[in-house]
Amino acid sequence: GCRVGTAFEFTIRNTADAAETITVTAGSGATLSGTMTIAQNNTKRFLVVVTNALLGSEAYTVYSLGTIVH
Secondary structure, three states, rough: OOOOHHHHHEEEEEOOOOOOEEEEEOOOOEEOOOEEEEOOOEEEEEEEEEEEEEOOOOOEEEEEEEEEEO
């Protein structure tokens, strides 16, 4: 039931107890736009937009929206 243009946001907060970085990766059909790493004590917002909803060729773009330092 997903359509082209469907979008949602998600947030990741890195609360690691050491200098560990989280890296957002994506599978088949994905395009990543912007910095996909989140350093220790940082939070980053992302926006996912569906760009193709045809069965077998689904695609989406993940946009990095910015970082908050804690």
